Amino acid sequence: DTAVSQTPKYLVTQMGNDKSIKCEQNLGHDTMYWYKQDSKKFLKIMFSYNNKELIINETVPNRFSPKSPDKAHLNLHINSLELGDSAVYFCASSQGTSLGEQFFGPGTRLTVL
Amino acid sequence: AQSVTQLGSHVSVSEGALVLLRCNYSSSVPPYLFWYVQYPNQGLQLLLKYTTGATLVKGINGFEAEFKKSETSFHLTKPSAHMSDAAEYFCAVTLYPGNDYKLSFGAGTTVTVRA
Numbered sequence: 001d002t003a004v005s006q007t008p009k010y011l012v013t014q015m016g017n018d019k020s021i022k023c024e025q026n027l028g029h030d031t032m033y034w035y036k037q038d039s040k041k042f043l044k045i046m047f048s049y050n051n052k053e054l055i056i057n058e059t060v061p062n063r064f065s066p067k068s069p070d071k072a073h074l075n076l077h078i079n080s081l082e083l084g085d086s087a088v089y090f091c092a093s094s095q096g097t098s099l100g101e102q103f104f105g106p107g108t109r110l111t112v113l
Numbered sequence: 114a115q116s117v118t119q120l121g122s123h124v125s126v127s128e129g130a131l132v133l134l135r136c137n138y139s140s141s142v143p144p145y146l147f148w149y150v151q152y153p154n155q156g157l158q159l160l161l162k163y164t165t166g167a168t169l170v171k172g173i174n175g176f177e178a179e180f181k182k183s184e185t186s187f188h189l190t191k192p193s194a195h196m197s198d199a200a201e202y203f204c205a206v207t208l209y210p211g212n213d214y215k216l217s218f219g220a221g222t223t224v225t226v227r228a
Contacts, residue, residue: 004156041201043157043218056215090156101147102216104156 003027004105006091012111013081021076021108023091031055032074033092033102034066043090049074081112117206119219127227132191134222136178136204139185144206146187147216148178151201160202163187174198199226 004025013019025032033056034046048056049068063079078085091105120135138144145164149157161172168180174197178189187204204219 041151041221041223043203043221045215048215092157101159101162102157104149104158106156107154 004091004093004103006089006105006108008108009106010109010111012113014113015081015083017081018077018079019081019110020078021089021091021110023074023076023105025072025091025093025103025105027093027095027103029093029095029103030071031094031096032068032071033094034074034076035090035092035104037088037090037107039087047074047076078110081110083112086110086112117204117217117219119202119204119222121222122220123223123225125225125227126194128196129193132176132189132194132198132224134189134202134204134224136187136189136219137185138187138204138206140206146178146180147205147207148172148176148187148189149203149205149218150174151203151221153200157203160189194224194226196226196228199224 007022011019031050033048035043036046037043046058046060047066052068065077068074088107088109090107092102094102116139118137126132147162148160150160151157160176161170161178163170163180171177176189176191178187180187202222205216207216
């Protein structure tokens with residue numbers, strides 16, 4: 001009965017590779033988010049989709065490309081991985097685009113070697 | 114734009130002692146305020162939130178927070194710490210009403226509980 005799930009939980013890869021992280025929510029929410037948490041635990045939003053439409057696109061390198069095939073899924077593809085991309089990436093969802101509680105996934109720890 | 118400042122990146126308390134985590138915000142319009150908790154190797158979980166109405170908000174696990182507009186604060190407290198409260202705590206703010214759908218998080222406060 002997992003609410004927000006992410007795969008994989010851990011991802012170790014070499015610089016220059018391309019990788020994807022998948023997120024799924026079974027809460028019936030219409031809004032999904034990607035956050036990046038750095039080594040100092042600072043949490044910053046990257047993207048948000050509402051009903052499959054991109055509504056938040058923070059200053060993120062264009063190597064990062066989100067894709068939302070439907071309201072329940074939001075995937076994150078990263079091209080040409082760099083050392084600085086190493087972080088924990090969290091997916092979250094909420095009902096509606098304003099306020100309200102966001103439900104977070106367990107995170108994907110990405111390590112770029 | 115809104116922002117959040119959490120005073121103290123690390124708080125250490127004895128088991129059974131008061132837990133007090135400080136959060137101040139800046140916002141040009143009435144804010145919605147949140148406290149989230151992150152246990153080791155897990156995602157964030159909502160502890161409590163303030164939207165409108167009663168300024169003293171009760172959350173899960175015995176935590177509560179009070180919205181003080183005059184002080185632009187939303188401090189989190191728990192009367193008696195338990196070992197299981199050891200975690201990272203984040204204060205967050207968003208705007209209402211407004212077009213800004215984003216949660217802005219503070220830098221987090223790490224809580225350790227001594228036996």
